[in-house]
Amino acid sequence: MSKTIFVTGGAGFIGSALVRFLINETKHTVVNFDKLTYAGNLESLRSVEESERYHFVQGDICDRDTVSAVFEKYQPDFIMHLAAESHVDRSIDGPGEFIQTNIVGTYELLEAARSYYTTLVDDKKVGFRFHHISTDEVYGDLGETGLFTEETSYEPSSPYSASKAASDHLVRAWHRTYDLPVVLTNCSNNYGPYHFPEKLIPLIILNALEGKALPVYGDGKQVRDWLFVEDHARALYKVVSEGKLGDTYNIGGFNEKQNIEVVTTICNHLNDLIKDKPANLADFKELITFVTDRPGHDVRYAIDATKINKELGWHPEETFESGILKTIQWYLDNQAWCKNVQDGSYQRERLGSN
Numbered sequence: 001m002s003k004t005i006f007v008t009g010g011a012g013f014i015g016s017a018l019v020r021f022l023i024n025e026t027k028h029t030v031v032n033f034d035k036l037t038y039a040g041n042l043e044s045l046r047s048v049e050e051s052e053r054y055h056f057v058q059g060d061i062c063d064r065d066t067v068s069a070v071f072e073k074y075q076p077d078f079i080m081h082l083a084a085e086s087h088v089d090r091s092i093d094g095p096g097e098f099i100q101t102n103i104v105g106t107y108e109l110l111e112a113a114r115s116y117y118t119t120l121v122d123d124k125k126v127g128f129r130f131h132h133i134s135t136d137e138v139y140g141d142l143g144e145t146g147l148f149t150e151e152t153s154y155e156p157s158s159p160y161s162a163s164k165a166a167s168d169h170l171v172r173a174w175h176r177t178y179d180l181p182v183v184l185t186n187c188s189n190n191y192g193p194y195h196f197p198e199k200l201i202p203l204i205i206l207n208a209l210e211g212k213a214l215p216v217y218g219d220g221k222q223v224r225d226w227l228f229v230e231d232h233a234r235a236l237y238k239v240v241s242e243g244k245l246g247d248t249y250n251i252g253g254f255n256e257k258q259n260i261e262v263v264t265t266i267c268n269h270l271n272d273l274i275k276d277k278p279a280n281l282a283d284f285k286e287l288i289t290f291v292t293d294r295p296g297h298d299v300r301y302a303i304d305a306t307k308i309n310k311e312l313g314w315h316p317e318e319t320f321e322s323g324i325l326k327t328i329q330w331y332l333d334n335q336a337w338c339k340n341v342q343d344g345s346y347q348r349e350r351l352g353s354n
């Protein structure tokens with residue numbers, strides 16, 4: 001049956017992949033509620049914005065009255081909460097916004113959802129879900145062996161991961177205390193099309209194309225488990241539709257890679273794809289530059305995604321090798337999107353239209 005899904009942060013990297021998935025692969029209606037911070041880009045939704053099933057509302061999750069009015073108007077069946085401040089380096093430079101959006105914003109959204117839930121008729125109440133989308137960074141540093149499971153205790157290291165950990169606890173408490181029907185997911189690092197250029201993979205691709213230095217933190221040996229963003233979107237839909245209420249599902253790509261491996265893989269592909277290299281380079285790897293490590297940098301994250309695989313039958317469709325090639329090709333084919341983000345025109349156009 002067709003549902004109405006309220007997505008927060010739908011103009012961001014993962015949110016926009018989720019919205020494109022929901023419009024293109026399901027019959028559901030989507031209400032994208034996004035504040036349009038620097039990370040929100042409506043250009044990423046051009047392919048779905050004409051759909052009658054797609055609605056956009058610019059708003060802040062910290063503004064409970066506005067959120068409640070939108071619930072009232074659209075009567076969502078599912079709330080999928082992705083809105084967040086998400087960049088670790090920015091959280092180190094200025095944690096305040098992270099506390100506000102990720103903790104206070106989640107609290108305001110939970111309260112709006114709790115009061116909306118009480119107004120629902122029984123049928124609609126039974127199907128209602130609040131899905132909180134979070135990160136594996138809440139578990140902290142893994143060490144050289146082992147995997148994060150849903151039972152791993154929280155030990156966040158950065159202001160970003162601490163704020164996400166706090167929001168996860170709030171969501172669980174609203175389930176336990178107020179019986180709000182919730183599901184949670186904690187996911188590993190995503191990559192893919194429409195990723196904001198400050199993040200590692202797009203930064204490396206775009207810097208390489210311009211012949212600029214490719215910055216790698218510390219010795220580059222930090223391990224992350226990489227998941228193609230479209231696989232994450234499918235996983236989120238599985239969990240919101242079929243996940244067990246109150247449960248948490250870890251989502252990962254089964255793709256552990258050191259950062260330096262990721263960077264050299266991108267360079268090797270670009271070496272094959274780009275014949276006329278900038279600045280007379282023979283090999284893009286010549287641009288790799290090791291820079292001072294991020295304070296508190298976790299060495300290794302890796303997810304055990306057995307539960308979502310066994311219980312809900314989800315597994316990633318892309319390997320790192322297939323996903324990274326698709327991603328590089330997307331950046332090569334979508335220079336206009338990148339240029340708009342890099343020179344800030346995506347924000348100027350928005351200001352002009354407001």
Ligand code: NAD
Nearest residue numbers: 009011012013014035036037039040060061083084086190
């Ligand atoms: P993003 O930074 O690309 O997008 C965040 C979106 O939220 C933007 O569109 C922004 O405008 C919006 N937003 C920010 N503050 C808001 C507010 N107060 N009200 C309404 N909208 C607001 O983030 P992303 O990488 O797409 O991540 C989405 C979610 O997934 C986050 O909750 C993040 O913690 C989680 N996550 C991300 C990753 C990853 O690798 N990117 C991995 C696991 C989990």
